[in-house]
């Protein structure tokens with residue numbers, strides 16, 4: 001067999017490669033591999049069935065893979081299991097000309113002027129949630145944020161009020177993510193065809209059927225009215241391909257599901273981790289309150305306030321640095337290629353991790369410390385672009401990046417002007433790197449009403 005020049009590598013098990021270590025503690029294992037072996041690491045996979053996998057930890061290499069050599073590196077969609085069936089052939093998983101067409105079609109829904117109008121819905125829906133909240137209650141804020149961001153994505157993009165279905169969709173997606181995680185960590189389950197009637201496969205089928213029914217009902221209702229309301233659902237339903245054929249209901253379903261999943265789970269997690277970090281950092285919270293008193297003076301935030309809410313924006317950035325909702329990504333080498341002087345054979349998998357890169361001390365001083373002020377003096381401009389990439393990059397950069405950044409600022413300023421969040425004593429907080437970075441035991445908080453007048457205004461450099 002021809003041997004190739006491999007980057008440094010952990011030894012791995014003779015049969016299972018690095019699988020056990022990866023499964024036991026993915027974040028710890030990746031962090032340690034980067035520290036021990038450097039900017040490019042080879043991971044021996046499962047013998048005979050595993051892919052050749054390369055883990056890259058340098059912003060320049062990440063830029064090559066995501067942005068400059070995109071013809072050489074495509075999406076890696078294998079092993080998505082139940083998540084793949086939810087996403088179908090939507091914009092997250094599709095490739096080539098078809099993906100380009102769908103991206104062009106969907107992009108206008110995320111243009112600046114459209115996003116400005118979504119701001120009002122975001123604040124109104126948050127207030128609707130707050131009217132149900134009472135001081136003294138204990139809430140799992142992850143659950144609350146999942147529900148809220150789902151309702152916001154459905155209303156803004158598909159003009160649908162999902163208040164009645166949000167719990168059901170939320171539970172279905174929560175099951176899918178937990179099941180995916182279990183399945184992905186079990187090579188035997190992964191080798192079993194999905195039509196084998198195991199309890200997990202049967203439940204998955206039911207979950208997908210329910211999600212399909214909800215999406216198809218949304219499509220049916222809109223087709224029935226025949227209205228073109230100008231939202232993304234209308235755009236999808238009224239489009240024709242170049243040969244004159246309409247977009248099929250199945251394709252509309254795939255895009256609707258993809259955008260609902262990609263658009264609400266990630267933002268909910270960004271909010272959840274941010275609320276957790278604030279509960280641990282009263283000094284940051286006090287500075288936020290000062291900014292809100294100065295800029296908003298007790299009223300709700302709007303799109304027009306965003307340029308003034310600079311510290312709030314830094315808090316969002318810093319929370320996503322430490323707890324990136326998308327904690328890692330993978331690409332596949334479409335051709336023989338090269339990274340950092342090492343040959344990368346066609347078919348190899350390239351792994352990149354926001355969790356590891358964004359905690360790298362070469363780019364972030366005291367990387368483990370939550371310090372929003374690090375962003376105050378133009379750090380974002382000084383950093384290599386791919387030292388901080390919570391939204392990915394290159395042509396497949398998150399289509400909802402501006403939507404999500406605005407949503408995070410508006411939701412935080414709306415909620416935390418009215419309520420304060422205190423972590424329930426004894427609550428364990430553990431990041432769980434499933435499909436996205438989740439709090440393993442949820443984040444339970446005691447709510448208390450905030451009176452802005454009572455909060456001392458810090459003399460700060462805001």
Ligand code: HEM
Nearest residue numbers: 092262263266267270325326390391392396398399400404
């Ligand atoms: C904090 C919130 C969010 C984070 C951290 C995030 C992160 C990401 C990342 C890392 C990617 C790139 C994946 C890859 O290249 O493999 C991505 C893609 C995508 N995101 Fe987001 N996202 C967020 C919010 C949203 C929102 C609000 C929407 C829509 C409403 C959205 C829709 C999408 C879509 C459709 C793609 C696929 C784009 C393509 O492949 O062309 N995301 N997101």
